[in-house]
Amino acid sequence: MTLEEFSAGEQKTERMDKVGDALEEVLSKALSQRTITVGVYEAAKLLNVDPDNVVLCLLAADEGDDRDVALQIHFTLIQAFCCENDIDILRVSNPGRLAELLLLETDAGPTASEGAEQPPDLHCVLVTNPHSSQWKDPTLSQLICFCRESRYMDQWVPVINLPER
Numbered sequence: 001m002t003l004e005e006f007s008a009g010e011q012k013t014e015r016m017d018k019v020g021d022a023l024e025e026v027l028s029k030a031l032s033q034r035t036i037t038v039g040v041y042e043a044a045k046l047l048n049v050d051p052d053n054v055v056l057c058l059l060a061a062d063e064g065d066d067r068d069v070a071l072q073i074h075f076t077l078i079q080a081f082c083c084e085n086d087i088d089i090l091r092v093s094n095p096g097r098l099a100e101l102l103l104l105e106t107d108a109g110p111t112a113s114e115g116a117e118q119p120p121d122l123h124c125v126l127v128t129n130p131h132s133s134q135w136k137d138p139t140l141s142q143l144i145c146f147c148r149e150s151r152y153m154d155q156w157v158p159v160i161n162l163p164e165r
Helices: 003-033 040-049 065-068 069-084 093-104 110-114 138-152
Strands: 037-040 054-060 088-092 126-130
Touching: 003 069, 003 093, 003 126, 037 040, 040 054, 040 069, 040 126, 054 069, 054 093, 054 138, 069 088, 069 126, 088 093, 088 126, 088 138, 093 126
Parallel strands: 054 088
Antiparallel strands: 037 126, 054 126
């Protein structure tokens, strides 16, 4: 490995870490503003009713989910819809970390400890624009820029790995 290749690989890793950090911040803000939709079915309903307010779509799957044909069909349809409606898409390769981010921020009431309820479907997460004001968020802008740069390199759905904490 040459010094240039090593340096390029290190820059890519650093860039991906920044994108992961930006995504964490965007999700945290979206949770606090209640501008987040979780679940494949719920996402499909929102995309059907109000696609213009969706600013980011996250598709989360681990290696085991790659064998789930039904989930992959849902992903393909959601990706196609998002591309058709100019909605930026990111694929998250560690859904466990995404679950931590989304579930730690929500109220963990007694039902969470009882284990009676089925865990929420975190395979698709949508971030919407708050109606009260347009988001002029630099971290969201950073994610959108990353998605556009990825599309220019023919990577239509970039895969990121959320940093472990």
